[in-house]
Amino acid sequence: MTVLTTVADCWLGLCRKRPVMQTTTAVMLGEAETAHPVQPDAGGAAGGLRRVRCGISIATGSIKTLFVERHLLWFSLLAGLVLLFLFVAEGWSVTHYDSFLPHYIWIPFGDSSIIVFNMQLFLIEAISLSGFTCLLAGLVLHRSAGRANGPVTIRKALAGVNIHNGTLAALSIAMAFVATVLFVQVSQSRFIGGFLHTIDMALFNLPYAYYVPNGITSMYYFSFRIMAINILLFLLALYVVPGIVLEGRRLLPALAGSVSLMKRTWRELLGCILVLGCIVLGVFAVGLLIGQSPLLLNHDYDFFLQMSRGQVLMTIACYGFLLGCCVLMALGSTVLGVAITELHTCGRTGSVHPLPKSDTTAVGEPSR
Numbered sequence: 001m002t003v004l005t006t007v008a009d010c011w012l013g014l015c016r017k018r019p020v021m022q023t024t025t026a027v028m029l030g031e032a033e034t035a036h037p038v039q040p041d042a043g044g045a046a047g048g049l050r051r052v053r054c055g056i057s058i059a060t061g062s063i064k065t066l067f068v069e070r071h072l073l074w075f076s077l078l079a080g081l082v083l084l085f086l087f088v089a090e091g092w093s094v095t096h097y098d099s100f101l102p103h104y105i106w107i108p109f110g111d112s113s114i115i116v117f118n119m120q121l122f123l124i125e126a127i128s129l130s131g132f133t134c135l136l137a138g139l140v141l142h143r144s145a146g147r148a149n150g151p152v153t154i155r156k157a158l159a160g161v162n163i164h165n166g167t168l169a170a171l172s173i174a175m176a177f178v179a180t181v182l183f184v185q186v187s188q189s190r191f192i193g194g195f196l197h198t199i200d201m202a203l204f205n206l207p208y209a210y211y212v213p214n215g216i217t218s219m220y221y222f223s224f225r226i227m228a229i230n231i232l233l234f235l236l237a238l239y240v241v242p243g244i245v246l247e248g249r250r251l252l253p254a255l256a257g258s259v260s261l262m263k264r265t266w267r268e269l270l271g272c273i274l275v276l277g278c279i280v281l282g283v284f285a286v287g288l289l290i291g292q293s294p295l296l297l298n299h300d301y302d303f304f305l306q307m308s309r310g311q312v313l314m315t316i317a318c319y320g321f322l323l324g325c326c327v328l329m330a331l332g333s334t335v336l337g338v339a340i341t342e343l344h345t346c347g348r349t350g351s352v353h354p355l356p357k358s359d360t361t362a363v364g365e366p367s368r
Contacts (some may be wrong), residue, residue, distance in 0.1 A: 048277020
């Protein structure tokens with residue numbers, strides 16, 4: 001960009017020469033957006049660390065995007081409704097366990113093994129995962145279309161998912177089937193069950209028993225396990241949804257393409273996991289602090305039972321932690337969708353598009 005200025009050789013108000021047009025470089029008040037290329041694997045250890053830092057930037061930028069572009073909170077609100085359905089359905093199924101025994105299917109596996117398939121859990125998972133998958137697809141379309149053609153409304157982005165409903169439904173049903181089998185196998189495994197029981201006792205034992213009803217405790221207890229399985233499945237199928245909605249692929253080609261893209265961007269993915277993993281560990285640390293508060297207070301149970309001491313405080317802490325976890329999961333689903341879009345772009349084009357820092361246009365000031 002150039003700015004035209006006039007220069008004249010003046011002396012006592014008399015100009016000896018005619019004005020001459022010259023150009024000077026304008027001063028840009030803002031930073032121009034650039035696409036940061038992904039370094040090739042030949043960069044060695046330094047190139048690998050640079051790509052991990054790129055993944056860290058993607059994760060932190062995705063978190064900032066949620067607060068800069070606040071209209072994305074609508075995706076978080078819809079994800080929160082899907083989470084609410086999952087928690088309520090899980091809690092109701094646990095409290096009405098006996099009435100659903102006929103819905104179990106015993107599948108022979110091997111010579112003496114039997115796999116118990118929970119049709120009730122499969123139905124809940126199919127509905128929940130379909131909701132999450134459609135929201136993720138809509139978010140990916142919203143981010144990609146907005147970058148290419150300007151702002152796109154959330155309603156239009158979600159409407160664009162309709163042409164991929166068949167493939168997305170097949171993906172959701174497949175993940176629901178795997179999640180149901182894994183949940184039953186984890187529940188029947190002594191080693192994994194013992195490990196999860198240790199975590200449950202550390203996070204959800206006392207003082208939750210004093211303030212949280214058994215129905216809510218069971219709902220949170222079982223939903224914690226099934227959500228952990230769902231998150232694992234989504235991480236394994238990280239690029240499948242963008243491959244379906246952005247490239248128009250069917251399920252199997254999208255799965256094959258996601259493996260190829262993951263090989264090219266596993267370092268960036270590692271950087272994202274480091275950031276999001278630290279947040280998850282921070283949440284676990286808060287839950288551990290609340291769950292082990294009786295031990296920290298030398299088992300002074302009067303503190304938890306007397307209203308004049310700590311009953312009100314611990315009630316707020318317990319319910320606040322449970323509500324905070326739900327809010328973080330809803331917000332995290334949107335952050336994950338933004339990060340997946342950036343990782344897919346990184347794997348396909350070899351560059352990362354940074355967030356716009358400001359909507360103002362830089363202007364030049366004429367030289368004097």
